[in-house]
Amino acid sequence: MESEHHSGAAKARRGGSAHPRRADAERNIAAILAAAASCFGKNPNASMTEIAAAAGVGRVTLYGHFSSREELLSRLMERALTEVATVVDATDLAHGPADEALLAFIRSSWQLLDRNLRMLHAARQALPAEAVHGHHTGILSAMEQLITRGRQEGTFRDDLPAHWLVTTIYTLVQAAGDQVESGRFTSEEALDALEATLVSLLQRPAA
Missing domain, CATH: 1.10.10 (Arc Repressor Mutant, subunit A)
Structure with a gap:
């Protein structure tokens, strides 16, 4: 013993x-x-x-x-976008007018994106485009559901495929971040420009 x-x-x-x-x-x-x-x-x-x-x-x-540096950036991007996904859940995109829900989501998520702009920029530079897109899958899926709901309500345009509108929104958000990173926009100016562009993008064409 x-x-x-x-x-x-x-x-x-x-x-x-x-x-x-x-x-x-x-x-x-x-x-x-x-x-x-x-x-x-x-x-x-x-x-x-x-x-x-x-x-x-x-x-x-x-x-x-x-x-590797890429693995570390991938983890950081995953963590940042998990926070954005939490905002998606809190915004409740399934209820209320679709256009108001979209702008509420853009405004609330922009605060998180703005805080992580340089890290996200570094990740997009270091990681394959497919990997970057993969991190956004859940958010983009929620966005497509919102676009589809807005079309059914008659709020959003229906002359272009929903997946194309989602891709365009995704690209515009990244472009807004790049404009801030390059110093062409302040964060507030980028958000204002992004909102105005999205309203124009999604607006139903005149009959």
């Missing part, structure tokens, strides 16, 4: 339990993501070395959790 006791104590000293290691890993991942978001928010070209230093971890630890 004494031998078993000493064996168990030795195992504990060697870190036999996986829980402390798991907790350390979770703390490191959280620190890396926070540092990466901050670094990319200041500089879309931030390197993995800069991010490791900002997170207070070594490069070995950083690459142990994220094998």
Whole structure:
């Protein structure tokens, strides 16, 4: 029994339990993501070395959790768009006039997008277009449902395919972000221009 006791104590000293290691890993991942978001928010070209230093971890630890800059950007984009998806749910796109629901969604989600513009710009530069689009699938699906509802209500135009209108909205939102990133628009100006363009885009043609 004494031998078993000493064996168990030795195992504990060697870190036999996986829980402390798991907790350390979770703390490191959280620190890396926070540092990466901050670094990319200041500089879309931030390197993995800069991010490791900002997170207070070594490069070995950083690459142990994220094998590449692209993987890290993909995780950050996924996290940001999950927040946008939460806004979609909170906006309740299934009720109320479709045009009002669309503008409410654009305004509320723009705040999140604006906060992450440089990171999202970096992700779009580093990741394949298919991967970027894949992160938006849920949001785009909700948008297409809203467009379809607006057409049924007679609010939105029905002379163009719904999927084309959704693609155009998706492209315009990205373009608005790029205009802010380039300094051509302030965030407020970009949102105003985006709203005005979307209203014109979706408006039913005169009979």
